[in-house]
Amino acid sequence: MTRSHLGRNLGLLATVAVAVVVTASLYSRLTNTGLFRTGTTYSAIVANATGVAVGDPVKVAGVTVGSVTHLGLDRGLARITFVVHPGVVLRRGTTDEVHWRGILGQMSLYLYIPSSGPSLPAGSTLQPVSYTHLTLPT
Numbered sequence: 001m002t003r004s005h006l007g008r009n010l011g012l013l014a015t016v017a018v019a020v021v022v023t024a025s026l027y028s029r030l031t032n033t034g035l036f037r038t039g040t041t042y043s044a045i046v047a048n049a050t051g052v053a054v055g056d057p058v059k060v061a062g063v064t065v066g067s068v069t070h071l072g073l074d075r076g077l078a079r080i081t082f083v084v085h086p087g088v089v090l091r092r093g094t095t096d097e098v099h100w101r102g103i104l105g106q107m108s109l110y111l112y113i114p115s116s117g118p119s120l121p122a123g124s125t126l127q128p129v130s131y132t133h134l135t136l137p138t
Helices: 005-029
Strands: 042-044 058-061 063-075 076-085 093-101 107-112
Touching: 042 093, 058 076
Parallel strands: 058 107
Antiparallel strands: 042 076, 058 063, 063 076, 093 107
8 A cells, every 4th residue: 555545545534533423423412312411310200291302401590400301101190301410419309390481382391409408319200299180100
């Protein structure tokens, strides 16, 4: 292999490597798969998650502190899985509420974190506090 072939092959390899990194990053960003995500994952059980979508913001006091990563069902109720940014500490007694955030029906998951108390371990599930005529099936 001559020097010109080696240089051309290295240039091609570098171009392909950059394209793969850019594509993976864009895919992660657009699909919110969390390829490069850091933070702590929690879940919230809510009676109605209509309008909530993967990628929607999670907020505390109006500040975005994370995003929704998955939606599912748990004993007939909606389970919203979300990740919060590093440094955000959820405490025992944290409550949640689904809020409208725009006239087009976009939603946010709002968290209300007590000012004191023990922190919740990663992976904890926030339970519904009170819903009219709602009981959790056992």
